[in-house]
Amino acid sequence: MCGIVGAYSVNWENVIPLTCISAQFEQNRGGIYPQGVGLSDGRQTYTSSEPASQFYPRYFKSPQRHMSIAGLRYGTDGSRTDEGNIPPIEVDLGGLKTHICHNGQIPYASVLRDWIETKTSYKHKRTTDTETLAAFLLNKISEKGNVADGAKELVRELEDAAFSVVAIMPNENTLVAFRDRNGYRPLYVYQNDKRGLYAIASEDPALSNNPYINMDDGDIREVQPGEVIVIDTNGLKSHPSATPLIAPTPCKFERIYFARPDTDDGLVCDNRIRLGKKLHELNPVDGFYHVIPDSESGDYAAMGYAHASGMPMYKATPKERYPIRLQDGASLAQRSFMTFDDISRRSLAGSRLKLNRLVADRDVFVTDSVIRGTVIRQNLNLLHAMGAKEVHVRVTFPPTTDVCHQGIDFRGAHELVMGKIDPDILDIYKNSHEVDQINAAMQEWANVYTQGSPNVASFCYMPIDGFEEVVGKGCMRCLGKDHDGGRYDGQIKLPPFLREFSGREYIQYY
Structure with a gap:
């Protein structure tokens, strides 16, 4: 990317x-x-x-x-x-x-x-x-x-x-x-x-x-x-292409994370707000809570969730906007997804303003995605330190189960938080794309990590069909879904001239 x-x-x-x-x-x-x-x-x-x-x-x-x-x-x-x-x-x-x-x-x-x-x-x-x-x-x-x-x-x-x-x-x-x-x-x-x-x-x-x-x-x-x-x-x-595809497959992770919110004449921002509203439609929370975004890419989804729920939204953990230079030239005002390792990601995830008075005892935390699990753990720690006792996590991007071979940096399935849950549950999900068992497993994972402080009362991913309803169809191989709708197995078919040259039809990407 x-x-x-x-x-x-x-x-x-x-x-x-x-x-x-x-x-x-x-x-x-x-x-x-x-x-x-x-x-x-x-x-x-x-x-x-x-x-x-x-x-x-x-x-x-x-x-x-x-x-x-x-x-x-x-x-x-x-x-x-x-x-x-x-x-x-x-x-x-x-x-x-x-x-x-x-x-x-x-x-x-x-x-x-x-x-x-x-x-x-x-x-x-x-x-x-x-x-x-x-x-x-x-x-x-x-x-x-x-x-x-x-x-x-x-x-x-x-x-x-x-x-x-x-x-x-x-x-x-x-x-x-x-x-x-x-x-x-x-x-x-x-x-x-x-x-x-x-x-x-x-x-x-x-x-x-x-x-x-x-x-x-x-x-x-x-x-x-x-x-x-x-x-x-x-x-x-x-x-124009002499051999156009009937259905191109643009990357959908672009829409929720990488792209600027004003990209595509502001349609990216609109998509993120609508994803937040869809999350509330599918996974509402009863009672009065503060809606807290995972800044910055989670801001617009949190706006949508807050608007649909009638709850107030507060930016309790905004990122440091001014570059903090380290001796080796690195900056703490970076996007944690783009860094090399978990140590760097934890450092960058922690470089946020902590506005304690904007956090309530009970909060809905809205984030764009949970890939490796590093940042969500840091955010749960921050919310606990600021006084949150009960947190409901809402995620706009469906569970990331597979390595992307088209330029998104998932180096191996072992890096993904999905690799830390029961393999049988993951296998069932990859065949059905029903998120209930995944949500329950992630709630358990989060509570084991936080030891109940704060209590993660629910953990809900956007299902693939709800995501497609908002942003349309495209490449979702990182979600375990191939272009034909079947299960993605990590195999890449070589072009004809490379098949002839190598004597192989496929390479196994991971």
């Missing part, structure tokens, strides 16, 4: 400031120390492990270029501490060059890497799958003879892989952007033909909030699944 940005001016405006500002609007998506942030103008690449808010302002005045890209890394493949993996990545295949940023994950990258090193002269220098994707792109462009057809062939051949990409082709004076056919990862484009200015970003607020972008003369739209966009001195040309 990364943030990517690109910009191109036909009239040779300097787009570096535009790119740098849009990148800072995507700090919710990556760039957390030490995974890094970067910028490329097609001639030179600049990368750093420092925060985006410190890195990008240095380049507002120099260099001055008419095209540029930027990336904020949240590594899910390859070493997270290797500075060579910080985007943009430069790759040269037989004199054909690209500078590339990639959001997503190629689940069969190891097989694709072997194919590239067998079929071409390229030898990898890094451990990130972005390099593998770049080398494959150059191979396809070389085969097809032009950027558009090469990118279209890549999109067609890399089945069931997650990639939203922006890349500079310096030899061709071209910027190309494209999205996988499933639409796993988001991508937006700004088009202003009158001004000759075009921009790409992972989320639309990075474009609409940018002072260098004039919304009166241009439009922002979502890049469609499988679409390839090529921008050069002739302007922008869109190439």
Whole structure:
């Protein structure tokens, strides 16, 4: 899960400031120390492990270029501490060059890497799958003879892989952007033909909030699944997918956690509020309670729950808004999901303001998700320390049972809190998706941890059907549900050319 940005001016405006500002609007998506942030103008690449808010302002005045890209890394493949993996990545295949940023994950990258090193002269220098994707792109462009057809062939051949990409082709004076056919990862484009200015970003607020972008003369739209966009001195040309999927499967964890609330013209915020209302409809609490959100991504769901229930909502545990720098450069004002280990997550989860007077004896705690269980444990401790005696937990995202292979950082099933409950209960749930037994098991787990202080009186996940009713269908493999509605077993089917090369039909992702 990364943030990517690109910009191109036909009239040779300097787009570096535009790119740098849009990148800072995507700090919710990556760039957390030490995974890094970067910028490329097609001639030179600049990368750093420092925060985006410190890195990008240095380049507002120099260099001055008419095209540029930027990336904020949240590594899910390859070493997270290797500075060579910080985007943009430069790759040269037989004199054909690209500078590339990639959001997503190629689940069969190891097989694709072997194919590239067998079929071409390229030898990898890094451990990130972005390099593998770049080398494959150059191979396809070389085969097809032009950027558009090469990118279209890549999109067609890399089945069931997650990639939203922006890349500079310096030899061709071209910027190309494209999205996988499933639409796993988001991508937006700004088009202003009158001004000759075009921009790409992972989320639309990075474009609409940018002072260098004039919304009166241009439009922002979502890049469609499988679409390839090529921008050069002739302007922008869109190439829709030649083989579109009937039902694309965008990631739904995006909607409840990663995305900014104002993304998709505010629809993300609306979804989160409606999820909170749905939680109250399915799991009401009798009596008078304070509704406490898990700030910040749980705020809007808590608003919805409070509105539907008529109970007051209080932000009793808001996050520290101002970066607290540590000696190693890390910051306590980070998103705990993006950190490396439980020790870091516990540290960050504890870096919250504790507004004791906003907590009642009895509270409803609304959170967006419970993945590893680290943050919910910290929050229960905080609520107890602030005087809560009885807590009802409500979770907008259904139980996370499986490892994601499309760019969400669940490194293994052993990390998930679902791995800590009775395997028989988990197996029943994965076949039926009925949450009652899971809820009871999680209530027991929470009370064992808290030793009854506070008493977790109920623990309720949103069921999958209720979640789909609000946010629509999409990729829910991390919830144990495959695209066809059946049980997901962690197997990834290789594309035809890799099946022929490797002699295997599937790889087991976990």
